[in-house]
Amino acid sequence: MLDLNLLPDGGISWLDASGPDCNIVxxxxxxxxxxxxxxxxxxxxxxxxxxxxxxxxxxxxxxxxQLRDASLIRIxxxxxxxxxxxxxxxxxxxxxxxxxxxxxxxxxxxxxTDGTVGMMVNEEDHVRLQCLKSGxxxxxxxxxxxxxxxxxxxxxxxxxxxxxxxxxSCPTNAGTGLRASVxxxxxxxxxxxxxxxxxxxxxxxxLTFRGLYGEGSEVVGxxxxxxxxxxxxxxxxELLEHxxxxxxxxxxxxxxxxxxxxxxxxxxxxxxxxxxxxxxxxARNLSFEETMNLLSGVRLGVGLNLIPDVSVYxxxxxxxxxxxxxxxxxxxxxxxxxxxxxxxxxxxxxxxEADAGR
Amino acid sequence: MLDLNLLPDGGISWLDASGPDCNIVxxxxxxxxxxxxxxxxxxxxxxxxxxxxxxxxxxxxxxxxQLRDASLIRIxxxxxxxxxxxxxxxxxxxxxxxxxxxxxxxxxxxxxTDGTVGMMVNEEDHVRLQCLKSGxxxxxxxxxxxxxxxxxxxxxxxxxxxxxxxxxSCPTNAGTGLRASVxxxxxxxxxxxxxxxxxxxxxxxxLTFRGLYGEGSEVVGxxxxxxxxxxxxxxxxELLEHxxxxxxxxxxxxxxxxxxxxxxxxxxxxxxxxxxxxxxxxARNLSFEETMNLLSGVRLGVGLNLIPDVSVYxxxxxxxxxxxxxxxxxxxxxxxxxxxxxxxxxxxxxxxEADAGR
Numbered sequence: 096m097l098d099l100n101l102l103p104d105g106g107i108s109w110l111d112a113s114g115p116d117c118n119i120v121x122x123x124x125x126x127x128x129x130x131x132x133x134x135x136x137x138x139x140x141x142x143x144x145x146x147x148x149x150x151x152x153x154x155x156x157x158x159x160x161q162l163r164d165a166s167l168i169r170i171x172x173x174x175x176x177x178x179x180x181x182x183x184x185x186x187x188x189x190x191x192x193x194x195x196x197x198x199x200x201x202x203x204x205x206x207x208t209d210g211t212v213g214m215m216v217n218e219e220d221h222v223r224l225q226c227l228k229s230g231x232x233x234x235x236x237x238x239x240x241x242x243x244x245x246x247x248x249x250x251x252x253x254x255x256x257x258x259x260x261x262x263x264s265c266p267t268n269a270g271t272g273l274r275a276s277v278x279x280x281x282x283x284x285x286x287x288x289x290x291x292x293x294x295x296x297x298x299x300x301x302l303t304f305r306g307l308y309g310e311g312s313e314v315v316g317x318x319x320x321x322x323x324x325x326x327x328x329x330x331x332x333e334l335l336e337h338x339x340x341x342x343x344x345x346x347x348x349x350x351x352x353x354x355x356x357x358x359x360x361x362x363x364x365x366x367x368x369x370x371x372x373x374x375x376x377x378a379r380n381l382s383f384e385e386t387m388n389l390l391s392g393v394r395l396g397v398g399l400n401l402i403p404d405v406s407v408y409x410x411x412x413x414x415x416x417x418x419x420x421x422x423x424x425x426x427x428x429x430x431x432x433x434x435x436x437x438x439x440x441x442x443x444x445x446x447x448e449a450d451a452g453r
Numbered sequence: 454m455l456d457l458n459l460l461p462d463g464g465i466s467w468l469d470a471s472g473p474d475c476n477i478v479x480x481x482x483x484x485x486x487x488x489x490x491x492x493x494x495x496x497x498x499x500x501x502x503x504x505x506x507x508x509x510x511x512x513x514x515x516x517x518x519q520l521r522d523a524s525l526i527r528i529x530x531x532x533x534x535x536x537x538x539x540x541x542x543x544x545x546x547x548x549x550x551x552x553x554x555x556x557x558x559x560x561x562x563x564x565x566t567d568g569t570v571g572m573m574v575n576e577e578d579h580v581r582l583q584c585l586k587s588g589x590x591x592x593x594x595x596x597x598x599x600x601x602x603x604x605x606x607x608x609x610x611x612x613x614x615x616x617x618x619x620x621x622s623c624p625t626n627a628g629t630g631l632r633a634s635v636x637x638x639x640x641x642x643x644x645x646x647x648x649x650x651x652x653x654x655x656x657x658x659x660l661t662f663r664g665l666y667g668e669g670s671e672v673v674g675x676x677x678x679x680x681x682x683x684x685x686x687x688x689x690x691e692l693l694e695h696x697x698x699x700x701x702x703x704x705x706x707x708x709x710x711x712x713x714x715x716x717x718x719x720x721x722x723x724x725x726x727x728x729x730x731x732x733x734x735x736a737r738n739l740s741f742e743e744t745m746n747l748l749s750g751v752r753l754g755v756g757l758n759l760i761p762d763v764s765v766y767x768x769x770x771x772x773x774x775x776x777x778x779x780x781x782x783x784x785x786x787x788x789x790x791x792x793x794x795x796x797x798x799x800x801x802x803x804x805x806e807a808d809a810g811r
Binding site for chain 2: 362363365366369370372373374375376377378379380437440
């Protein structure tokens, strides 16, 4: 069984809610897609070629200052619960976790990480460098990543074209290979029914949104991942600045929506957030989706200073640890076990009781 | 404003949940309909005649041992909130509270009570002697009432016919004039969907059911009033024994239903009762109907020993004090004030917090 305690902070240091605007923006993620020159893209590679790529990347990483003490986790050697667990921690993509299709996990698929900075190997591209930070921290995350990119680039030759930039398996990633995203909580805009307008506005300026688990995932609990759509034709700093400006605006819209709710419907909001708290605190059976929706209500209540006894850290922990694979691993159960709903409720209850000091 | 503190126990000593089977049977009520001979029934009486009836009854009561220290409350001198308040305490009928129709409250309408034993004057009949006890206590309640009836009968001449027995305004009450009812909580039979069968069975043996507020009221919160339908052709003791036997059976059916729920769906039940508790404990807005339904859930949880921190006394208090007139009187508000939902939630929360010891 995978022991995530071997990872510094279990790979989820961002849960500590130490970053800027961390009540509304849970985390910032930046990734760079890179491929090794003169090797076939992963989708066309044989198992042997994938393994060679992994060996080369691992050797280069060992020589880099940032990843010298990093853990290498062979995804292809894990069971399905552990694979999904890493995905639930936002450390590996659906594809790398073998959740995308029936083909399962590719030979040589691996995660190399020091907890905050790391990379997926043999995902859609040979290397996906990534950095995950607490709160709204695009510049910080990219700075760490740029350092790692430069470091690895000295040891590996990345496929690069003078006109197209970094070459990637899917053309939508070519150019900078950069995708930056923030995981943002927008209950105010959902409750005031402004959310569609805001999301449409974002798509008009080249940004896109996804659910809690990235591409193809549904929006639950009013959590949205906002990210850049284009990777080509602009510099990294232009892309980051543009996304940053837009996210800043969305934060302001959300804050304005919350002010309107507080002004026009204080009782309705108080009732809503406290009911969510009451259910999380006492229910004995909680589905994941209901949990996300109730956590959204409590998070709003904490953001509006209506609920004093819950920390954002606890809310972040609940977001991660009430997911199916986390509960299944903890209890030694199957992913589909219906008893997980009771385990989820007990876990949630105990964390909230601890925060309330009893 | 009516000060119910002047009544011993505010007329609601049964709330203390001291009676037999008090978790399932909240209270027992027995009443005897009596009319003074040679006076017109109340519906045909002038205001003066009603006033004369009241004076005669009051004089007779003052001479009785049981009612020597009783309070006389002139319903016709109260405002609508206070009238409804007495009705909410089950001390006066809908009719006496003027809630039945647009005619308002009859002159001389009064409640005379020492808290447990008492009478309504100038209701549908001249006198409705009544006794309200905690739990399942038909014999006890009737014994108190029989004493009062005999006592008053020595000073007042009741209309009595050798063949028909006591004469009453409505023929359905003639004979014994006795109606006995128990207020019973049947969530187990509702959840197992056995309730219709049980209620149909009762109607086949001459019993009937009503909601929380007697005739014409809807069932809320799984609370049923079970009572005898017929008053004629049987003795008082036969009527009471028959009702008692049937209620005993219903209690057994309810207990059996609860055992089945505990055996077949323990998680579903635990989840249901704890969610009800969580909502009552934290909601900021509660309608009366939702409150009754949630109280039903918590009462079931307490009955099944799932919820340790709530007393049946508290549940009984909540049943009475979260009603509209009680909240309106307490806060000096109108009955229709939408803010009562917030007052109800606050009251509920504080009582449950007190029970939980924080």
